[in-house]
Amino acid sequence: MRTAAAVLRKDLRLELRTREAVPAMALFALTTFVIFHFGLDRRSLEGELAAGVLWVTLLFAAMLGVNRLFVAEREQGGFDAFLLAPVDRTAMFAAKAAGLFAYLCAVELVAIPAFVVLLLGPGPGAAFPELLLVLVLANAGVAVVGTLAGALAIQTRARDLIAPLVALPLLVPVVIASARATAPLLAEAGAGAFPAKWPLILALYDVVFGLLAYAVFDYLLED
Amino acid sequence: MLYGKGLRPLALASAVTLTAAFALVFFYAPLDADQGFIQKIFYVHVPMAIVALLGFVAGGVMAVMHLRTGDRRWDMRSYVAIHLSLVLAVGVLITGAIWAKGSWGHWWVWDEPTLVSFLIVFLLYATYQPLRFSIEDPERQARYASVFAIVAGAFVPLNFLAVRMAESLAHPRVLSTTGGAMPGEMRLTFxxxxxxxxxxxxxxxxxxxxxxxxxxxxxxxxxKLSGEEPPLSVGRSAAPRVTLPARPER
Known part of the structure; x- marks a missing residue:
């Protein structure tokens, strides 16, 4: 636990000083909103279309973060140092997943207001707590699966290609559940009924893949 | 373990069973009341899909065995199972599209959860070989491929659950819900x-x-004949290799 906190602190400090991943992810999300505006030729979006655009953008922005997640460890010998230290290897997974979770939250702090201003027709006012719940659950799922995919891809020759190819199919259930859950919240006629089954599916997904990643991550660091 | 042992009777048995099954399909099973002749593709499509999915899951289980025992032969078994399942999965997608065209008039129908989840699973496993063969070190290749096979194997049921809840139920669910309505001849053939x-x-x-x-x-x-030293196993990545135990001298 203390090891994970140390690695996480190191990662966050590195990100604060270099500003490598999060600004790029946020900028990518903003650009994608503009591209969706022209691609769909709509001034404002609502309901299912708005939810779809939001989640596709957030997911693709997350892929940028996944690609950067382990690059420093690989290139600067962080893996070797970590393996030499007498610590639990799963700490690396916990730290990286928590770091990716924090990156995603930071990106959403920029991307969600921008989405509301640029594209969203109805304001999300009343449905804000539900939206927050879906965001947190989806971020957890993306963080766990993204960390796993990033760790799988980091030792391959074409790592920037492999990580999204592995992560995107694995994240289809997250997209389904979060888009379905947010669509009624963003509806033109005011927030519709919030279907409780989708957050449940998201939570189930997070738990299953969290445990799975916890079980297999050790084998990705052995050398 | 010798894999060639019993191969001939097994091959014979599968040829006989498949021939008998196709004979039943064409001469014994009744025509479906509303779909007619096109429904017969069901006897190829559904068994192929079930076997492919079980093959993926079996590949995951073999990968667990590999990581637990460290025996590289389990990795090879898992690799062969997944790669055969991928071949079957292509067949499933093609026969599924033909069936959809025949009975609904479109090659692809999105509001049909089973077909869609199968496509997602196929797309996921399609990255198995690129992932595996872009890792140079054979030992690491085996380990990473096993981790992927385990995660993907666990993903299969979860994905089917999520997609099924998202879509309407248009796919003929022959085994579970309407299984009781399937006549005995059809069930036997299936x-x-x-x-x-x-x-x-x-x-x-x-x-x-x-x-x-x-x-x-x-x-x-x-x-051994040419008296060479065994080469260092680095750099070349092809299908997984295992080092065999030394054979006893005669």
Whole structure:
């Protein structure tokens, strides 16, 4: 636990000083909103279309973060140092997943207001707590699966290609559940009924893949 | 373990079962009341899909065995199972599209959860080989491929659950809900086709394992004859290799 906190602190400090991943992810999300505006030729979006655009953008922005997640460890010998230290290897997974979770939250702090201003027709006012719940659950799922995919891809020759190819199919259930859950919240006629089954599916997904990643991550660091 | 052992009776059994199943399909099973002749593709499509999904899950279980025991042969078994399942999965997508065209008029129908989840699973497993063969070190390659196979194997049921909840239920669910309504002749034919397809999978799996094992033994013998040192196993990445235990001298 203390090891994970140390690695996480190191990662966050590195990100604060270099500003490598999060600004790029946020900028990518903003650009994608503009591209969706022209691609769909709509001034404002609502309901299912708005939810779809939001989640596709957030997911693709997350892929940028996944690609950067382990690059420093690989290139600067962080893996070797970590393996030499007498610590639990799963700490690396916990730290990286928590770091990716924090990156995603930071990106959403920029991307969600921008989405509301640029594209969203109805304001999300009343449905804000539900939206927050879906965001947190989806971020957890993306963080766990993204960390796993990033760790799988980091030792391959074409790592920037492999990580999204592995992560995107694995994240289809997250997209389904979060888009379905947010669509009624963003509806033109005011927030519709919030279907409780989708957050449940998201939570189930997070738990299953969290445990799975916890079980297999050790084998990705052995050398 | 010798994979060539019992290969001939097994191959014979799967050929006989499959032939019998196809004979039943065309001469015994009744025509479907509303779909007519096109429904007969069901006896190929559904067994193939079930065997492919079970093959993916079996690949995951073999990968667990590999990580637990550290025995590289389990990795090879998992690789062969997944790669045969991928071949079957292509067949499933093609027959599914033909069936959809025949009975609904479109090659692809999005509001049909089983077809869509199968496509997602196929897309995921399509990255298995690019992932595996872009890792240079064979030992690491085996380990990473096993981790992928385990995660993907666990993903299969979860994905089906999520997609099924998202879509309307248009796919004919022959086994679970309408299974009671399927007449006995149809059910018998279906189970025989399923058995034949499963036997075919096992035969092909054993065949490929035997071929890999034989070519590796051959390579080892050649090396021994020419008195070479065994080469360092780095750099070349092809299908997974295992180091065989030393054979006792005669």
């Amino acid at each position: 189970y025989l086709s399923l058995l034949g397809m499963a036997l075919l999978f096992v035969t092909l799996w054993k065949y490929e394992m035997a071929s890999k094992q034989t070519s590796m033994q051959l390579r080892a013998l050649r090396r």
